[in-house]
Amino acid sequence: MEALRTAFRRFIVLVPRNGRLILGADSQEAAQLASLAKCPVETFGVSPDADWRASDVAPDGSCMTFNLTVRGEQRGPVRVPLLGGHNVRNALAALAVGHATGLSVEELIHALAGFRGVRRRLELRGEAAGVQVFDDFAHHPTAILETVRAMRWSYPDRKIWAIFEPRSATSCRKIFQDDFARAFAESGADEIILASVFRSTLPDRDRLSESEIVRDLVAAGKRARHVATVADIVKTVADEAAAGDVVVVMSNGGFDGIHERLLEALDARGAAR
Numbered sequence: 343m344e345a346l347r348t349a350f351r352r353f354i355v356l357v358p359r360n361g362r363l364i365l366g367a368d369s370q371e372a373a374q375l376a377s378l379a380k381c382p383v384e385t386f387g388v389s390p391d392a393d394w395r396a397s398d399v400a401p402d403g404s405c406m407t408f409n410l411t412v413r414g415e416q417r418g419p420v421r422v423p424l425l426g427g428h429n430v431r432n433a434l435a436a437l438a439v440g441h442a443t444g445l446s447v448e449e450l451i452h453a454l455a456g457f458r459g460v461r462r463r464l465e466l467r468g469e470a471a472g473v474q475v476f477d478d479f480a481h482h483p484t485a486i487l488e489t490v491r492a493m494r495w496s497y498p499d500r501k502i503w504a505i506f507e508p509r510s511a512t513s514c515r516k517i518f519q520d521d522f523a524r525a526f527a528e529s530g531a532d533e534i535i536l537a538s539v540f541r542s543t544l545p546d547r548d549r550l551s552e553s554e555i556v557r558d559l560v561a562a563g564k565r566a567r568h569v570a571t572v573a574d575i576v577k578t579v580a581d582e583a584a585a586g587d588v589v590v591v592m593s594n595g596g597f598d599g600i601h602e603r604l605l606e607a608l609d610a611r612g613a614a615r
Contacts, residue, residue, distance in 0.1 A: 347371070354378045364438045366431060367392035384442075386434035388427075394434045396420070399427060401496040404466075406430050410437070410451070417447050421455050425464050426492025464489065464590075467601040471612035472585025475604050481510045481594035483518050483525035493590055494530030500588050504531035505575060505600070507593035508550050509540040515548050522550070523558040526566065531590075533582075534559060534566035535575055540595070572598040580607035 354375055357363055363379045366372045367387035376383045386394040396408035402421070408430055410417045422433045433454055440450045459465065462479040469475070480489040490504045504526065508514050513522075526534050536552045552568040559566035569575045579589060591600055 428488040468605045470605045470608035480592040483521035487525040490529035503533045503589040505535045507537040509595045514541040538570045
């Protein structure tokens with residue numbers, strides 16, 4: 343962690359006096375960097391003292407809504423067609439950046455309402471047999487926690503499937519062994535499926551253990567299992583998912599085309615019935 347702090351300290355002192363530093367007020371680590379800046383500093387977040395603050399944050403279908411306050415002044419409601427508290431913070435940061443370049447708050451709020459998001463960030467890939475399949479690039483514990491938590495917040499009454507492929511160079515290793523278990527346990531997912539670690543050539547001493555994560559989750563009272571192949575994951579979901587369920591697939595790679603395969607299998611099941 344200290345290496346990360348050092349990297350950001352070095353980055354901040356490079357910002358010139360005529361620049362601007364925009365920090366997340368909800369992060370203690372980020373907030374502590376403000377004193378290093380030679381330039382003006384603005385903050386964003388849900389914290390009461392944030393310069394760009396969101397309050398009354400709530401999901402509304404496939405959108406998030408909040409009331410915007412800028413340096414203590416109420417600037418009206420904001421609607422962003424994205425899910426999750428993390429995207430509210432992203433929107434606040436974008437508002438602060440846009441305003442610093444000369445755009446008005448009103449222009450920015452209008453633009454956010456029409457934002458269509460980006461690929462692989464809670465992207466709805468389709469719906470079949472009443473089951474929605476989402477794709478997300480999440481591949482580390484924090485991203486997994488925020489991604490699934492966003493779905494739980496937006497769909498409080500639906501069953502949520504969290505399917506994860508450990509694929510990145512870091513997630514394939516034991517570095518985040520305990521953190522992955524903690525993230526899934528706190529995410530609110532109803533069904534958790536871990537695919538096999540993508541880099542099977544790693545020595546056992548370095549390799550993430552899917553079975554240990556499942557063991558820890560089951561011990562915590564969660565429904566979790568390791569399903570080794572994409573074909574078996576697809577079959578599991580097609581056999582067990584019901585209309586109204588939400589499936590969130592997370593990987594930083596293609597995951598062997600699992601999204602389309604899930605939709606095809608669910609569609610075939612629906613046709614057969």
